[in-house]
Amino acid sequence: MTQNFLRCLMCRQFRTYFLLVIAMAFIFQSLLVFYLLAKVKDTEGPTEFGSSDSSRIQQAFVNEKEPSVLSNSACGILSKTALSAIKRATTKKCKEELSDIACRLKNNQLVPERLPNNCPRKDSVPGSSLGCFHDNNQSRLLSSYGVKLPGLTNQKCIDLCGQSAFLYAGTHNGKECYCGNKKPSLEHLLTKTYCSVPCDGQSSQTCGGVDATEIFDSGVPTRDSAKLQAPIVNGTAKIAFILTLNGRALRQVTRLLRVIYRPHHVYLIHVDARQDFLFRSLLQLELKYPNIRLSRKRQSSIWGGVSLLDVLLQSMEQLLEIDSQWQFVFNLSESDFPLRSIESLEALLAANPGRNFLKSHGRQTRQFIHKQGLDRVFHQCESRMWRVGDRNLPAGIRIDGGSDWVGLARSVVEFATAPSYSNDPLLRGLKELYRYxxxxxxxFFHVLILNSKFCDSYADNNLRMTLWRRSQGCLCQHRHVVDWCGCSPMVFRTADWTHLTSVMAKSTVFFARKFEAAIDQSVMNRLEEQLTNTSLSYPGLDCYWESAYHRADLTPKPNKALLTVALSLAKHAISLLLQNSVAECPGLRPSRVVAITSYFRHDHYLGDLIHFEVDEKDVEFEALVKPLTKTIHLMKSPRILSTLQVGSDFDPKEQVFRNRLGVLSSRSKPIATFKWTGHINTTAASQLAHLVWFDPDDNVRAVHNVNVTDASKMGNQNLEIDHPLKPGVWLVAVIYNGKKIATTEFLIVPQAGDQSTQFEARISESQKVWEKYLPVDAKSAIYRREKALLMKKDISKFLDKMTAEYYAIQDICYKDQPPHCATIGFHDWQSCLSTDWSSFSQDPKSELL
Structure with a gap:
């Protein structure tokens, strides 16, 4: 009986244990499925073991591949990255394109697997084995780069090292690949039996041994570039210039053209398809100068976009049709400026016929590939570069790159664009690769030249200079147009003059970038004086004008809020002009805004010129207006906060607002900028301040914590609200150590259609905590309530009242013809032609020659 009882008990225990094991397995499987579906991690490529500046190879793990999830695509399963892009795209056409590219990528139909290298190293046999050599972690023979490579084969390692221009490749212990440029000494040579570990990707092949590496010749040439010959005195060369332009900086463009223009050169201008003002303004140059052409094949040249390469190739193709004599082509932008004369450039080119001037990245190629995103697939649509997924670059070729500002010989341009070469395997394959x-x-041009018959013509110098400050230039300011973080050079300022001239003295440079007259025109004035060896002296030299709007523009679409404010300011300017007049001028009612132009003097923004028409025919006015600061500092001494401002279109690299008039609508994305002084108590318990955002109804809409310890830089904080902003007066309060130290107001301009918009009325949970920091005096509270009521009652009157409070009318004048009432007591009327901030057409720089 006891034995039967024990058997029963054991049976029950076994059944319980068995059920428990099944339950645990089911839970583990569920968690694994959930993990694979939820995890979002980008593949960073194979794990690296070392770098070019270290001889010791460090052990690392292989990165996991990007998870796949179910989708409605015909492919059945697409990556998380592809699905994100498809979801965020807004048009059906773009969604379909992204889906198709993701499917082709998944099916290995998007990227060529291998491309020919037509530039092998002399006296080398690509892929040939040098033998089996003693090698281990303590003393690597190939120490420049190492990686643990899943599916390793000897050819896979050779291709990887050849891609990075390493002369030798070595396989080790079946799974590891090493690259280097130093040929191994024969003293380390072993018999083949020591290299007997099967390759992870092909068991019939051996890939080194435990303490042995089989080393192969990659066949790629060394990194040496063609040396430049000294310039030929009075030497000449015919140059074709491609100007790829964006924005509205007409005066800066015409100034650049005036400095580089020579009758015997050729100039082709491509203006971004979205910039009608610049295209329309430059079109007249074709009538005056037969060697200047504007491209009619215009594209949207977004930062990092495929369209930038398309523009260059199309422009080069057009230049071949326009002129048969030019020998070199250089591309420039509106932010370039010459450092030396065009004649000195001709002298250098005459001494170096057939050379191609490109700048390499100057660091390890694998690092460049990852940081540049070359191992990712991108697609351009909706004026954005969408990231679709990961890819392997074609085997067999050397990868390189760096600057997209180049100088190319005509022979390379013909090879890249002429129809007779369109079936060349290397060229065709690279164009397929770079389409995504x-x-x-x-x-593109780096890889094309280094792997073709032109490889000996590669000069690692693009004759350019840029100003890099990575801490400011790599702030992901292009996220609105690309699924990636990239870096951009800084704008040269007068403070950079010593650095600029020192580089000029040491290096062979002919152009520099970036320059922007709206930020610092003085440095360009100094450069031109040095370039021409003359002292510049003409009216308006210390001034700069840049168009912000013109009624004739077809693109981009006009900013309705800006035009609403501009017309209200025009009414205010006329009312100020008439307030002391006894005469009546019923025809002086603003009817339409013609143009808005930003005005600078001595590198300071002085306001915008609003050019407008009135009801009286043949009379137009210009009013100079400037936004007023609405910031109040509440701590007298010592002041902790230096600056506080709210606007939009903030450039974190240059730390300026591109929306200079500061007009905000319900769809704007406000951003607060601030800078702390050196009077911060660094021993205080809290090093955080709070930015509290109040809407027109005094509701707390957001609270942000900001660090106050770094007083040397401008900080910024976006108002991150998904819903439209309620029109009216908003307020931002800065709280530090429980005290309100500063406030600023900003206006969300009401517009037609806002009445039907649903604005979020949700009150923040922290309302009671922060509402005590609203203005508490009766006068301020009454004033805020009056403004809110006026906006509900009469939007037009509210807007007129607010523009009078938020902007100052600096000056006003008539254009061309005086109004009829100017003869009846208006002795102070002025024509714009007599003022130093005069009309746009009067600046001497608007003429090319």
């Missing part, structure tokens, strides 16, 4: 590549112009 981020920043394609920064490496």
């Amino acid at each position: 590549t981020l920043l394609p112009a920064e490496s």
Whole structure:
């Protein structure tokens, strides 16, 4: 009986244990499925073991591949990255394109697996084995780069090292690949039996041994570039210039053209398809100068976009049709400026016929590939570069890249664009590859030249100079147009003059970038004086004008809020003009805004010129207006906060607002900028301040914590609200150590259609905590309530009242013809032609020659 009882008990225990095991297995499987579906991790490529500046190889793990999830695509399963892009795209056409590219990528139909290298190293046999050599972690023979490579084969390792221009490749212990440029000494040579570990990707092949590496010749040439010959005195060369332009900086463009223009050169201008003002303004140059052409094949040249390479290739093709004599082509932008005369450039080119001037990245190629995103697939649509997924670059070729500002010989241009070469395997394959590549112009020509018959013509010098400050230039300011973080050079300022001239003295440079007259025109004035060896002296030299709007523009679409404010300011300017007049001028009612132009003097923004028409025919006015600061500092001494401002279109690199008039609508994305002084108590318990955002109804809409310890830099904080902003007066309060130290107001301009918009009325949970920091005096509270009531009652009157409070009318004048009432007591009327901030057409720089 006892034995039967024990058997029963054991049976029950076994059944319980068995059920428990099944339950645990089911839970583990569920968690695993959930993990694979939820995890979002980008593949960073194979794990690296070392770098070019270290001889010791470090052990690392292989990165996991990007998870796949179910989708409605015909492919059945697409990556998380592809699905994100498809979801965020807004048009059906773009969604379909992204889906098709993701499917082709998944089916290995998007990227060529291998491309020919037509530039092998002399006296080498690509892929040949040098033998089996003793090798281990303590003393690597190939120490420049190492990686643990899943599916390793000897050819896979050779291709990887050849891609990075390493002369030798070595396989080790079946799974590891090493690259280097130093040929191994024969003293380390072993018999083949020591290299007997099967390759992870092909068991019939051996890939080194435990303490042995089989080393192969990659066959690629060394990194040496063609040396430049000294310039030929009075030497000449015919140059074709491609100007790829964006924005509205007409005066800066015409100034650049005036400095580089020579009758015997050729100039082709491509203006972004979205910039009608610049295209329309420059079109007249074709009538005056037969060697200047504007491209009619215009594209949207977004940062990092495939269209940038398309523009260059199309422009080069057009230049071949326009002129048969030019020998070199250089591309420039509106932010370039010459450092030396065009004649000195001709002298250098005459001494170096057939050379191609490109700048390499100057660091390890694998690092460049990852940081540049070359191992990712991108697609351009909706004026954005969408990231679709990961890819392997074609085997067999050397990868390089760097700057997209180049100088190319005519022979390379013909090879890249002429129909007779369109079936060349290397060229055709590279064009397929770069159709889905981020920043394609920064490496296409490098790779084409280094792997073709032109490889000996590569000069690692693009004759340019840029100003890099990585801490400011790499702030992901292009996220609105690309699924990637990239870096951009800084704008040269007068403070950079010593650095600029020192580089000029040491290096062979002919152009520099970036320059922007709206930020610092003085440095350009100094450069031109040095370039021409003359002292510049003409009216308006210390001034700069830049168009912000013109009624004739077809693109981009006009900013309705800006035009609403501009017309209200025009009414205010006329009312100020008439307030002391005894005469009546019923025809002086503003009817339409013609143009808005930003005005600078001595590198300071002085306001915008609003050019407008009135009801009286043949009379137009210009009013100079400037936004007023609405910031109040509440701590007298010592002041902790230096600056506080709210606007939009903030450039974190240059730390300026591009929306200079500061007009905000319900769809704007406000951003607060601030800078702390050196009077911060660094021993205080809290090093955080709070930015509290109040809407027109005094509701708390957001609270942000900001660090106050770094007083040397401008900080910024976006108002991150998904819903439209309620029109009216908003307020931002800065709280530090429980005290309100500053406030600023900003206006959300009411517009037609806002009445039907649903504005979020949700009150923050922290309302009671922060509402005590609203203005508490009766006068301020009454004033805020009056403004809110006026906006509900009469939007037009509210807007007129607010523009009078938020902007100052600096000056006003008539254009061309005086109004009829100017003869009846208006002795102070002025024509714009007599003022130093005069009309746009009067600046001497608007003429090319």
